[in-house]
Amino acid sequence: MRISIRNLRFVAESTGVRFAFATVLILAATAVAQAATLDPAVLPKVEAATFEVVQAKPDPDPLTYEKPLPLDLLPYQERTDKYYSIGTAFSIGHGRYVTAAHVLLAGLDSLWGPPALRDSKGKVYPIDKIEKFGLRRDFVVFSLATQPGDAALEIDSKPATNDVVYAVGNALGTGVVIRDGLYTSDTPEQQDGAWKWMRFSAAASPGNSGGPLLDKDGKVIGVVLAKSPNENLNYALPIQQVLDAPDNQAVLDERTYYALDVLDGAVQNDVLQAKFNLPLSLADFYRSYETLVNKHEDQQQQALLKREADNLFPSGSGSARLLHTIPPEIFGFPGMIARNSNGEWALAQSNTKTIELDNNGFVEMGALGHNLLFHIRRPDKLDAKTFYHDEKLRMDLLMKTGIFKRPVGSDSVKITSLGKPESESEYVDRWQRHWQTSVWVLPFLNARVVAYTLPTPDGCVVMLRPTAGSGLHDTTLDFNQLSNFVFESYQGTLAQWKEYLQDTSLLPDAFNSIRIDFDYGHRFAYSSKRLAFSYTPELQAIDPDGYMDLAFMFFSDAGRAVWDVADVRIWKGTPNQIGDRIAFPRFHAPLEGLDQDLSDTWQKVVKREHPYDGVARNQDDLMTINAIIGQTTGKPAVLYSVFFGIDGNHPQDFMKSKIDLLMKNTQVFEH
Numbered sequence: 001m002r003i004s005i006r007n008l009r010f011v012a013e014s015t016g017v018r019f020a021f022a023t024v025l026i027l028a029a030t031a032v033a034q035a036a037t038l039d040p041a042v043l044p045k046v047e048a049a050t051f052e053v054v055q056a057k058p059d060p061d062p063l064t065y066e067k068p069l070p071l072d073l074l075p076y077q078e079r080t081d082k083y084y085s086i087g088t089a090f091s092i093g094h095g096r097y098v099t100a101a102h103v104l105l106a107g108l109d110s111l112w113g114p115p116a117l118r119d120s121k122g123k124v125y126p127i128d129k130i131e132k133f134g135l136r137r138d139f140v141v142f143s144l145a146t147q148p149g150d151a152a153l154e155i156d157s158k159p160a161t162n163d164v165v166y167a168v169g170n171a172l173g174t175g176v177v178i179r180d181g182l183y184t185s186d187t188p189e190q191q192d193g194a195w196k197w198m199r200f201s202a203a204a205s206p207g208n209s210g211g212p213l214l215d216k217d218g219k220v221i222g223v224v225l226a227k228s229p230n231e232n233l234n235y236a237l238p239i240q241q242v243l244d245a246p247d248n249q250a251v252l253d254e255r256t257y258y259a260l261d262v263l264d265g266a267v268q269n270d271v272l273q274a275k276f277n278l279p280l281s282l283a284d285f286y287r288s289y290e291t292l293v294n295k296h297e298d299q300q301q302q303a304l305l306k307r308e309a310d311n312l313f314p315s316g317s318g319s320a321r322l323l324h325t326i327p328p329e330i331f332g333f334p335g336m337i338a339r340n341s342n343g344e345w346a347l348a349q350s351n352t353k354t355i356e357l358d359n360n361g362f363v364e365m366g367a368l369g370h371n372l373l374f375h376i377r378r379p380d381k382l383d384a385k386t387f388y389h390d391e392k393l394r395m396d397l398l399m400k401t402g403i404f405k406r407p408v409g410s411d412s413v414k415i416t417s418l419g420k421p422e423s424e425s426e427y428v429d430r431w432q433r434h435w436q437t438s439v440w441v442l443p444f445l446n447a448r449v450v451a452y453t454l455p456t457p458d459g460c461v462v463m464l465r466p467t468a469g470s471g472l473h474d475t476t477l478d479f480n481q482l483s484n485f486v487f488e489s490y491q492g493t494l495a496q497w498k499e500y501l502q503d504t505s506l507l508p509d510a511f512n513s514i515r516i517d518f519d520y521g522h523r524f525a526y527s528s529k530r531l532a533f534s535y536t537p538e539l540q541a542i543d544p545d546g547y548m549d550l551a552f553m554f555f556s557d558a559g560r561a562v563w564d565v566a567d568v569r570i571w572k573g574t575p576n577q578i579g580d581r582i583a584f585p586r587f588h589a590p591l592e593g594l595d596q597d598l599s600d601t602w603q604k605v606v607k608r609e610h611p612y613d614g615v616a617r618n619q620d621d622l623m624t625i626n627a628i629i630g631q632t633t634g635k636p637a638v639l640y641s642v643f644f645g646i647d648g649n650h651p652q653d654f655m656k657s658k659i660d661l662l663m664k665n666t667q668v669f670e671h
Helices: 041-050 076-080 103-109 237-242 284-306 317-323 384-389 391-399 469-485 494-502 509-513 596-606 652-664
Strands: 009-012 018-023 048-056 083-093 096-099 116-118 122-132 137-142 164-170 176-188 196-200 212-214 220-227 234-238 249-259 266-276 335-339 345-348 354-355 362-368 371-377 405-408 413-419 423-428 434-442 447-456 459-466 490-493 515-517 521-527 531-535 548-556 562-573 581-583 586-590 617-618 622-629 636-647 667-668
Touching: 009 667, 041 176, 041 196, 041 237, 048 103, 048 164, 048 176, 083 116, 083 164, 083 220, 083 354, 103 122, 103 137, 103 284, 103 362, 116 447, 116 494, 122 237, 122 284, 137 237, 164 220, 196 266, 212 596, 220 237, 234 237, 249 469, 317 345, 335 362, 335 413, 362 617, 371 391, 384 391, 384 459, 384 494, 391 413, 391 434, 434 469, 447 469, 447 490, 459 469, 494 509, 494 515, 494 548, 494 636, 509 562, 531 562, 531 652, 548 586, 562 586, 596 636, 622 652, 636 667, 652 667
Parallel strands: 122 249
Antiparallel strands: 009 018, 048 083, 048 116, 083 096, 096 137, 116 122, 122 137, 164 176, 164 212, 176 196, 196 234, 212 220, 220 234, 249 266, 335 345, 354 362, 362 371, 371 459, 405 413, 423 434, 434 447, 447 459, 490 548, 515 521, 521 531, 531 667, 548 562, 562 581, 581 636, 586 636, 617 622, 622 636
């Protein structure tokens, strides 16, 4: 994930139910403005030379809401304006205009159209050419396709501290206003002190970014850019820094950071340094800029992964414990393999909330890092083929959780559909799992929603992140890596499994060596390169409501990490109902030096000690019996346990006959 103060971000509450979208506009609301005392004779020039930076409101809106939007709750100007007001710009003469770089970059991959200037009469002027650009200094100089006039602000390149200054800008989107204060001090820029920011006390609000800071005579001394996070002082770039910047050049020179959610505390620190020639049209500028920034982020990710390669799952000693872990008894909600502060890779799980759907469906939701995770259980009456291949339908099911709401004045309206995705594709992770990738738009936020969906027998798993319009590459880059660390067990009723297995486009490559055949009321058979077994209703009922879990795990196979089935579990009913159950957990010899629990369990398996001794036992009114299949002499590397469980209390002879019946039709192909 790219870390930058200029990024747009979503803030997820702990429940994962509601989101507040926050644009990291560098300016925030401040104290009530003092009355401006600028010479009235200067005001007409200031007004004529200062402009709002605007973007067109998208139309039509592809979203569907739970009720009509109560737009009458918005101020009249806001609900009738055809544009969003995002910043301020000003003329310095000779057809050149200045604003903040981050204001211009708001148009990058924007859903609101390109930024343009709007004068006090409401006329809009498209940007023509980008002539100068400084990312780190946060400024841009450009021309317009049509000139508004010849009004321009004069320059004062040597202002004095403690003098009165005036911040001129589009305060909170209400038009250009002037507010006074003092030029209090200078402070070195944070990276290497290459210049000094101006600090001033004149009030500034969201929308002031890019506006002029004037001296007492109405001359430009700086470009208003940022607000101090801790005190009522604002920042401006001295105008001389703009004038001295090289002509016809875009300069990218800024400290950047890259981190990946699964790597605790690991951050790739770099400086983005690049240049390209100007002038360029706005569209060509965006393409050149985005190409360089995306390439830099690609390099950052690769550098981070290379730096961490020796200890990146499944490599390194920190992975050993997880690669030798026994499959958990029940695993429902998806998790993510992540490295904790002590260097160990472990399964990270989220607190979850469940929303019931019609026809026995539900959505489980949680959050891990910057990512939302969902498990959708497909409603029984929903056609499987439609569910697996209709992205809009699946997202509409997620919308029933109320995760996205649109604020309108004092109200908040639930979004019930995002419409059709903007794009669809497929991504295959390192374990050869096939993810369906989709992107939706949230036009009112100038944002997108990225979803990676993994089909499963009972429905699907969804990894989702809302992102700024310009954050699509960043999120895709992250998700391509994070998909490798998703932990998911494949579960469902036999009826769901039948439909899932018929659509081979959904199946991970691990299923190439797995064959599952069943005939309701007659026979069930499973075979893979590791294990084969079969049984009839004499052992356990075989019907559509039976439940099977292929417990896929990451484990070591002949020294190589694989993602494969580590346990096959089949219930007569659902896991929540306990019920009759058979299972085939896989055990393998732990490495020396791992924790004692793993070693003790392995020794019990090898020696066929309790509970792997073929002796029936009663636990919570469930009778169970466990036995080891295969030879345990010598030094076996892999062994399987054969498990049978049934409700009630049953004698040893009965339980032994059941486990013998199951073992009779079981073969193990690895040792």
